[in-house]
Amino acid sequence: MSAAVLSGKELSAAIRAETAERAAALTAAGTEPRLAVVVATADESSAWYVRSIAKAAGKAGITCDIVDLGATASPESIRARLAELSADERVHGIILQTPLPAGASLQELAGAIAFEKDVDGANPVSLGRLAAGLPAFAPATAEAVVRVLEHHTIELTGRHVAVVGRSMVVGKPVAHLLLNANATVTVCHSRTRELAAVTSAADVVVAAVGRAGMVTADHVAPGAVVIDVGTNPTEDGGLAGDVDADSVSGKAGALTPVPGGVGPVTTALLLSHTVRAAGG
Numbered sequence: 001m002s003a004a005v006l007s008g009k010e011l012s013a014a015i016r017a018e019t020a021e022r023a024a025a026l027t028a029a030g031t032e033p034r035l036a037v038v039v040a041t042a043d044e045s046s047a048w049y050v051r052s053i054a055k056a057a058g059k060a061g062i063t064c065d066i067v068d069l070g071a072t073a074s075p076e077s078i079r080a081r082l083a084e085l086s087a088d089e090r091v092h093g094i095i096l097q098t099p100l101p102a103g104a105s106l107q108e109l110a111g112a113i114a115f116e117k118d119v120d121g122a123n124p125v126s127l128g129r130l131a132a133g134l135p136a137f138a139p140a141t142a143e144a145v146v147r148v149l150e151h152h153t154i155e156l157t158g159r160h161v162a163v164v165g166r167s168m169v170v171g172k173p174v175a176h177l178l179l180n181a182n183a184t185v186t187v188c189h190s191r192t193r194e195l196a197a198v199t200s201a202a203d204v205v206v207a208a209v210g211r212a213g214m215v216t217a218d219h220v221a222p223g224a225v226v227i228d229v230g231t232n233p234t235e236d237g238g239l240a241g242d243v244d245a246d247s248v249s250g251k252a253g254a255l256t257p258v259p260g261g262v263g264p265v266t267t268a269l270l271l272s273h274t275v276r277a278a279g280g
């Protein structure tokens with residue numbers, strides 16, 4: 001038996017269509033939705049994501065400014081640019097791409113992104129509000145995980161979800177979103193002992209470690225639902241998930257593909273957040 005494929009394509013298309021409608025209505029009313037993407041890295045996965053945001057924004061009628069500060073930008077210069085964009089009333093959404101240059105951290109810099117423009121939920125204020133169950137933009141990838149589960153009608157209330165990874169972009173925020181959805185959540189990371197035993201006790205495993213093929217059949221219970229958040233560039237220019245799909249699909253009940261799973265929903269949600277930040 002092979003695991004069911006939990007595609008994100010249909011959901012992504014629906015979010016994009018709704019976003020395009022809202023963007024058109026905003027534009028007709030005199031507000032052109034605008035997203036600023038701040039880049040300070042030469043990372044391939046990030047570059048791919050930035051191009052895909054720009055393309056999808058264009059299709060949705062959202063203006064996208066790519067602000068490339070270069071891979072050697074200082075934390076001070078990044079902070080200053082974020083503050084400038086935060087004060088610019090033509091800009092509705094701001095995302096600071098990771099990874100960042102040595103010495104710069106998302107946690108420290110994202111405080112310079114105005115909370116109401118923080119469409120990728122990077123400002124610690126956004127994460128705090130998320131934890132408190134207050135309205136805030138969640139990091140698009142973290143929200144995409146929950147939206148994919150909901151779209152495929154996978155029950156979360158009372159179920160045990162193991163999140164592998166504790167980043168600010170995925171692991172921590174997705175744990176809060178899952179708690180808000182009444183799941184029982186275990187957050188695992190590189191120092192977790194007996195990782196396979198912990199994740200094998202879960203109904204749902206969310207793999208967000210950033211290492212290709214890390215999660216194998218040994219890590220999942222028979223019939224479990226596995227969400228693969230990884231987008232690791234491969235040598236041949238492709239994309240590999242954090243899950244070893246060949247190994248896991250023979251044991252899991254359902255698995256998100258890479259590409260075509262969480263990724264497309266992430267991009268769609270970032271744009272959806274941008275039109276909401278613009279008042280749509």
Ligand SMILES: Nc1nc(=O)c2c([nH]1)NC[C@@H]1CN(c3ccc(C(=O)N[C@@H](CCC(=O)O)C(=O)O)cc3)C=[N+]21
Nearest residue numbers: 045046049096097098141231239259260261263264266
């Ligand atoms: N602050 C921040 N937030 C992020 O969310 C963030 C980031 N920085 N830095 C870079 C990574 C990378 N990332 C991807 C999102 C979607 C796809 C995606 O849609 N991929 C397609 C496949 C593309 C292909 O076929 O090559 C898919 O999964 O179907 C990929 C990569 C978000 N990131």
